[in-house]
Amino acid sequence: MVSNGDLVDQPQWAGVDKEFLAAPVKSAVDKFQLLPEFLKVRGLVKQHLDSFNYFVNTEIKKIVAANNEIRSQVDPKLYLRYKDVRIGEPSRMVDYVTEKLTPQKCRISDITYAAPILVNIEYTTGSGNSLKVQEKRELTIGRMPIMLRSSCCALYGKDEEELASLGECPLDPGGYFVIKGTEKVILIQEQLSKNRIIIDTDKKGCVQASVTSSTAATKSKTVIRMEKEKIYLYLNQFKTKVPIMAVMKAMGMESDQEVVQMVGRDPRYSALLLPSIEECAKANVYTQHQALEYLEKQVKPLPYASTRTEKRASSILRDIFIANVPVHDNNFRAKCIYVAVMLRRMMEAILNKDAMDDKDYVGNKRLELSGQLLSLLFEDLFKTMNDESKKLIDTVLGKPNRSSLFDMSKYIVRDSITVGLERTLSTGNWDVKRFRMHRKGMTQVVARLSYIGTVGHMTKISPQFEKSRKVSGPRALQPSQWGMLCPCDTPEGEACGLVKNLALMTHVTTDDEEGPIISLCYCLGVEDLELLSGEELHMPNSYLIMLNGLILGKHRKPQRFATAMRKLRRAGKIGEFVSIFVNEKQHCVYIASDGGRVCRPLVIADKGVSRIKEHHMKELKDGVRTFDTFLREGLIEYLDVNEENNALIALYEGEATEETTHIEIEPFTILGVCAGLIPYPHHNQSPRNTYQCAMGKQAMGNIAYNQLCRMDTLLYLLVYPQRPLLTTRTIELVGYDKLGAGQNATVAVMSYSGYDIEDAIVMNKSSLDRGFGRCIVMKKMVALSQKYENGASDRIICPPREGYEAERMQILDDDGIAAPGEIIRTHDIYINKQSPTVTRGAPAPNLPDSKYKPSRQTYKGPEGETAVLDRVALCTDRNNNMNIKFMVRHTRRPEVGDKFSSRHGQKGVCGTIIQQEDFPFSERGICPDLIMNPHGFPSRMTVGKMIELLGSKAGVSSGRFHYGSAFGEPSGHADKVEVISETLVKHGFSYNGKDFIYSGITGLPLQAYIFMGPIYYQKLKHMVLDKMHARGSGPRVMLTRQPTEGRSKNGGLRVGEMERDCLIAYGASMLIYERLMISSDPFEVKVCRKCGLLGYHNYKLKADVCSTCKNGDNISTMKLPYACKLLIQSLSDEAHAFSGGL
Amino acid sequence: MESTDGGDEERTTKGSAWDLPDLPTGTLPPHIQLQKTRVVCNKEAPTNTENVQYAGAYAAAGVDNTVRLDDFRENFRVEVIKLTEDDMEFDLIGLDASIANAFRRILISELPTMAIEKVLIANNTSVVQDEVLAHRLGLIPLNVDPRLFEYMSENDTANEKNTIVFKLHASCAKGGSRITVKSEELKWLPNGSEFLLAKGNSASNQDSKQKTYTSFSCSQDSLPEFADNPIAPKHADIIIAKLAPGQEIELEAHAVKGMGKTHAKWSPVATAWYRMLPEVLLLKPIEGDEAEELVKKCPVKVFDIEDIGRGVKRATVARPRNCTLCRECIRGDGWEKLVALRRVKDHFIFTIESTGALPPEVLFTEAVKILEDKCERVITELS
């Protein structure tokens, strides 16, 4: 073990890496420097923050503006209008005093970190003709939970020192909420793009074009499907499928020829369309009127509408059918063209299977972030609140003699938004009836097991499908994930490939204004649809221009248009996240400015020459340039997945050719945060990296700088965490070097003692004595001092110092609460609480002592663990009860069975612990900390681990941290093995890392050179102490009288079916008898020999009786498992007489 | 080990079986001698690592392989190479590996020292948890001769013969800046513990003075050994904890005698180990460019170049002792035929790094005594 010989909170760590990050530039132009800049600007969880900021700054204003009026129905002159809305500072009202909140305060005292939603309103007062318009400013309508580090947060823009004074860890990424004291993160939700035409096949293999429309007003799904040669429209509002031609006619396309023209004059298309046209004719639908009549018949009746409102078909077509295409003044032309484009794409797909859309393609996906989800929720709650307020106002106004002064602002229902937001965030169930949204498990408690787990949790993407589906398509690695989603970080098992994680540089867009882009497009020569005939639509060389799924028009020189648009984007005239994608196959130019697209920054190259030159990087280093300047000056731009298809991206500057349009910033950014910890991941077998991604989240270490001030239910800490000797750039970027979760152990790869088979590791006892793998486990216990209905309340009193209970109360202070620092044992009382016996009824102020019953709380820890009471915190909860929290701490040294793992998915338990003198030692007296079996290597193929060993060994001998970033060798972010070997030789080691070793037992040299050096080892949270369990006799289940199940209930160990089978096969009948009955649930029953049914013992008569035969002549006694007796009785209850032949 | 592996030997001896004398000559043939006395460090793996113990192993060659005390007396030598306050390097020559290893093992785990075992914490408001603080204190090496103390068994009371008491009281003033508590602040209490036992137990002897956690009958500094040599941690600058303003540590640490077997804190050595004397041989004369290449290859300058006249340069082995066995000199094609790396099996370069309680040379003599003791015990048990 390479001991850092210092305390955990080494302040000099902070200084070291900054210098290093500013280290000299190596390759032609080392663009790595951009990364720390990028992360400085955007932070690690920029997607969450951006989304939330967009919501609180823009979206919320839009929502309020769209629903800004409450007008009384009773007196329409009375109204209330929202003028403006903003989110205030996080605070809460305590006894009518505003108290500012900090996240740490909220965590400790179990409250929600929320800020008031302040509105400016204008409303009328008075009645009749004496109306007065009044204004009120800064009226609170509810409290919005605030995302940490967002622009509303108290931590926004604070530097390290200020954060520390607020009790916050400067490395904490933020991006989550604190709801009732628990940290909740809204997972990123993956979804299929809205408002886009997707061509695919249904279950039967029929080609279909579907559009999920989503506008502010409506959400709908339109499917056009080719079934048996004919094309139909599927829409929920229709009872059955309807022929598409009828729909076209209903929208005013009466002439079949026009439809054919719009779809395209290619005879193949017309041939495909013919059956549909014929069908339409067969149904006698020729005119718009006929078509509407026809459709009217197909409309699903509204559930509650008694009289059929006329013209529903028309309104469905207008408002629900492909709702994203707006209809102005009943001009359906745009919609017709849209349908025509859908049909055309469908037919293309039928003729050529390649034209089918891939649902798993990342470009067809959108990531829904907390901001969008919250805005949906808020919109619903806001509307509900307004409706309620309106109802309330109307009832008040409806009363005949209301008081003269009527203040509408008093009737705004305040609590519904607060409660609604809080409840949704804490349960994670989005139940928004208005938008037909019922989703569960959207929020999760932030994983605080390790720092990297926390950061990794923020980048987690939850899938759109249910996990149970046995499909391989969505689980497979998509080539389009490159650079956007981490290829390594996905869980094993059922969610494999569905749950994904963002890569390091990924950015998720937020909505951008469409208006300016539309007018810009028209300026750049886009021809408006209105002016085009159907024929002109699909002329060769003319491309359709689509903006966010909407057809804007067409352009004759698409490439020039795209180039112009991109130039404008690079010049900052339109949003940096707007994507322009020329789809040659579909003859379309797609412009996207919607939210939820994933994109990433790339360096722009002109004819293969990077725009970033040496002097730019120098200016960056000198601090005159930031990432944003690069962006603004058009050196770097964001590309989304679709636009990437138009780019030719070179991995390195040297590889760029004439055609290259972009150059990657750094190749290792294709990995996410968790995979970024692995040194040399590109040398490992890929599943190993995936395993490490899962295990890195379970590794113990430092979780945050404020870890000792936190009150988590369970906290695992390492006593002496270290930073890895072999680091990667990602480690430095995310701060893992400051909050490490592991130790550099000197590992010898050899077999030793036979206790190292199956990945077990042999540990050196002296290393453990000196602090290797030592960890602290902290658990929280809570006690509540309640107040009751009748005014009585719990009381905590001074413990008796004498008497039989005094011993169990030794650790209590005079205030009746256990003192911090005391050793607490099982059965110790940690709070001497008493509750009143009567808690209901009449108020009873001064209760005598006799009216209290003790309700002490005793500590139940595992036997043999000497835990210490670490901290006691008192706080008031939301119901004004006193809440007493205890943190119990236990320091553990590793023992046999504890789980360890290197950073290469090589987990193993400690097999045995061996004295140092028995351990092998090297020529220079180095004794390994642990021994790993070499059989772990061949089948796992973790070459990265071997290189890590070499690199760390060179690192310790040369005194320089070595690097192993993914794909880093060409750019100098990973040390090459050749160079490492040279360093090793220079310091007197063999180039291959193998040392001449003496056996500690015999004292003779070993007959092989041993591969030995430091490897970063993580201690995982799975420890035997929490798992080991055995019992003799113990509790039983009431119903079956069999032993209970599970460790927590002190349950028995089950002899299961397979074990039973073994015993049967072996013929150990008595053992079976003993295990399955004697030691489980023996029971004596009376059985009637004659009828075979169960009898009973009549204690009065002192005789056995058979209730069926009504006598006791033929009763025998026998032993039976109680469960069997239960079964017999249950069966006879079901009227199946069960008689045993005796 | 008796069988000769033809392939292996060709490199070292040139003779074939036919050249061997027909009658035993009383000496071992050179290749067997090599096997017996040297570990050959080949490129891939070391060979001949084992020792031949059997007395009659070479009876066929007329060589007696019994261990004779006289021979041992005659051949055994100890040469001290380096001796400083804490470190010692010395050569043990003419000794079996098992004995050298026994010394090493005893040094690491069976030589007693004093180390802090019990920590009574009166107040600890620092960030360092009580257990961790105690663990850190335990690992601090103390500058005290353990031979002056006795072991404390379970039902012994702490007295001046078996316990050393230290006091640590450090606090960081409010409003000041952070301070670092170092081992120098551990103050020796020659009169034993100053912490009073809980009152309840001492009801019987209320007239006598209050009982503390130790019962010293006299002050330790009255003992001649400590009179002018007060007990203190070996190093004054070991960081124990860091205190922020307003934090305080007050504790008493009781050091007792123990062995490295129980816990590494009682180990008197940082580490003790040996290596076998390297022997580097040039199998053929290496001259000219090859010689220069060889000299350049070795990172620890084992080889030198000597001028053998007329500008011809020849490589020589100048400092074989430096060899770290990096095997650079036999890396590459053909080099294994030119250079042989060997280890002398009965020559040990022994290094002791003391933690400070006892000087290294004393440690070694103590280790010898313990081995002697053990042997005596075995002998008495056998007889």
Ligand code: SF4
């Ligand atoms: S093994 Fe290494 S240290 Fe020894 S002589 Fe050869 S090159 Fe030099």
